[in-house]
Each structure stands twice: as structure tokens, then as C-alpha cells.
Amino acid sequence: MNLQEVKHQFPEAVAEIEALENLGFASRSLDWIDTLDLEQAKTACWLVGRVGDDRDADALISILSGHRRELFIQAATSLSLIATGKHIQSLLSILVTSSDPTQRNSVVYALSFLANREREQDVISTLIEIVANKADTSVIRAQALEGIGNRLSTELPENLYQRAVDVMIQSLDDTEAEVRFWACFAAGATQTKEALPKLQVLAQTDRTILSGWWAVGEEAQDSITLINGGTPPLRQPYKPSMP
Numbered sequence: 322m323n324l325q326e327v328k329h330q331f332p333e334a335v336a337e338i339e340a341l342e343n344l345g346f347a348s349r350s351l352d353w354i355d356t357l358d359l360e361q362a363k364t365a366c367w368l369v370g371r372v373g374d375d376r377d378a379d380a381l382i383s384i385l386s387g388h389r390r391e392l393f394i395q396a397a398t399s400l401s402l403i404a405t406g407k408h409i410q411s412l413l414s415i416l417v418t419s420s421d422p423t424q425r426n427s428v429v430y431a432l433s434f435l436a437n438r439e440r441e442q443d444v445i446s447t448l449i450e451i452v453a454n455k456a457d458t459s460v461i462r463a464q465a466l467e468g469i470g471n472r473l474s475t476e477l478p479e480n481l482y483q484r485a486v487d488v489m490i491q492s493l494d495d496t497e498a499e500v501r502f503w504a505c506f507a508a509g510a511t512q513t514k515e516a517l518p519k520l521q522v523l524a525q526t527d528r529t530i531l532s533g534w535w536a537v538g539e540e541a542q543d544s545i546t547l548i549n550g551g552t553p554p555l556r557q558p559y560k561p562s563m564p
Contacts, residue, residue, distance in 0.1 A: 327371045337364045351380050355389075363395050370399025378403045382411045385427060393427035400431045406439040413440075413447055426461045433468025442481055445472060449481075452488045452500075459497035466492060466500065470507030486513055493519040493541075498529040502537045509544025509553075520545050530559050 324342070328335045338346075341364060345353065354365045366384065369377040381403075384396040400408060415428050429451055432444050451457055451465035466489065473485050492504035493516060505523065508516035523541035530536050535556050543553035 322371050324372055327368065334364070337361075338368060341365055341368065349380075351376065351383065354380060354384060354392075355387075359389075359391055362389070362392055366392055366395040366399050370402045373399070373403050375403075375405055378405065378408045382408055385424065385431075386411075386415060390421070390423050393423055394430060397427035397431035398434075401434040402436055404431070404435060404437050406437070409435065409437065409440045409444065413443060416447065416451075422458050422461065425457065426464055429461055429464045429468065433464060433471055435472075441472070441474075442477060445469065445477060445481060445485060448472070449484050449488050452492060459495075459499045462492075462495075462497075463499040463503040466503035466507045470503070470510035473507070473511045486511075486515060489513060490516050490519060493523060498527075498531055498537055501527065501529075502531045502534065502540050505537065505540040505544045509540075509547040512548050514548055517545065517548060520548075533558050535559055 381396040381400045448465040448468045489507045520541045524538050527537040546553040
């Protein structure tokens with residue numbers, strides 16, 4: 322996609338894109354985004370995800386490895402679209418050294434939605450390790466479960482596939498509602514029949530509502546429906562009642 326196509330697809334962003342053009346987008350250097358203010362930098366991170374190349378992915382890795390935490394998730398989102406094999410290695414390396422929850426969650430988000438399927442076994446193995454690591458926050462572990470739900474394939478080696486299934490099923494018993502919710506999602510997305518007994522218990526008993534979504538038990542019921550070949554209802558996120 323080129324800039325004109327992006328402008329056509331996102332007319333609401335034309336003014337912001339043209340502002341970046343005036344600031345040197347066409348001749349951008351590796352550290353060009355770092356010269357921009359926060360809102361311009363966010364837009365630039367988003368834009369290179371639509372039109373960028375390998376060098377832009379290098380720049381996004383630099384941002385995700387840096388200290389502008391407000392840019393982490395947008396950089397990760399765009400990396401998921403344009404990363405190559407070498408950038409996947411960079412993402413995995415950040416997880417080895419980082420203890421910053423925002424940085425770790427952003428990297429796990431990128432791995433969860435990678436369009437590139439290189440090193441898929443390494444990606445899935447890392448997501449499994451994140452889910453199993455109780456030292457990580459529930460947000461990060463839940464994100465890894467969403468990634469497993471998005472990426473798990475029977476084309477993977479059987480032992481790796483089973484490890485993912487096992488950690489998914491174990492997570493249905495987690496003390497954190499957010500982890501249980503996304504374990505339900507993953508089980509339904511992968512149509513994991515082994516999860517049905519625990520899903521049925523959650524569907525009947527777990528009324529905990531996940532902020533911005535719905536009850537864990539409802540997600541469990543939707544996954545049961547998917548595993549049984551049906552189509553779950555279109556749900557609306559719960560809104561907290563006014564005092």
C-alpha cells in the first residue's frame with residue numbers, strides 16, 4: 322500500500338499524513354520518528370505499518386527497545402504487519418532482557434498478531450512460556466493466550482501443539498479472571514475439545530465480568546458453541562452501571 326492508498330482508505334487521517342509528509346516522511350532516516358512530538362510519532366508509527374519496509378521495521382524495533390513507552394503498543398502493532406524473520410528474533414530478545422510490563426506486553430502483542438510466519442515454532446513456544454510464567458502480569462499472560470488462539474495450528478509439531486493445549490486448559494483454572502477469559506477464547510478459537518469439561522463448568526459458574534468485555538462464563542459458553550460447530554451470539558461489552 323502506498324501513501325495515496327492509505328489516504329483513500331483512511332480519509333480521517335489525511336491531514337495528519339500530510340503533516341508528516343511536510344516533516345520529511347519521504348526522506349525519513351532511521352531515527353526520524355524520534356524527532357517528532359508524541360502525537361506525530363504515534364501517527365508515524367501507525368503509518369509505517371501500512372507503507373513501510375524492512376528499514377522501517379528496524380526503526381520500530383528501535384522504538385520498542387527504547388524509552389518512549391507511549392509509543393510501544395503502536396510500534397508493536399505496526400511491527401506485526403511488516404516484521405521479517407530478523408525482527409522476530411529482535412522481539413524474542415527483548416522479552417529475554419525486559420522486565421518492563423508495558424514493553425513486555427507490547428512485544429507479546431506483536432508476536433500474537435505477526436503476519437509473518439517465519440520462526441513460528443519459536444513464537445508459539447515463547448507464548449506458551451509467557452502464559453505459564455506467573456511472574457508476568459495477568460494482562461501479559463492473557464495477551465499470550467490470545468496469541469495462542471490466533472496462531473495455533475495442527476501443522477506444528479505434535480509435542481509443541483500439545484504443550485499449547487495443556488497450558489491453555491490449565492489456564493481455565495487460573496485465579497485471574499482475565500487469564501481465564503482469554504483461555505476460553507483460545508480454546509474456542511482452536512476448537513480444543515479437551516477443554517470442554519472445564520468450559521462447561523465455567524459457563525455454569527463464572528459470572529466474573531472482564532472490563533470492556535463480558536462475563537468469563539459467557540466467553541466459555543461461546544467457546545463451547547464454536548467447538549460444537551455453532552455460531553455464538555454477537556455480544557456487546559458490559560457497561561458499568563451509573564451510581
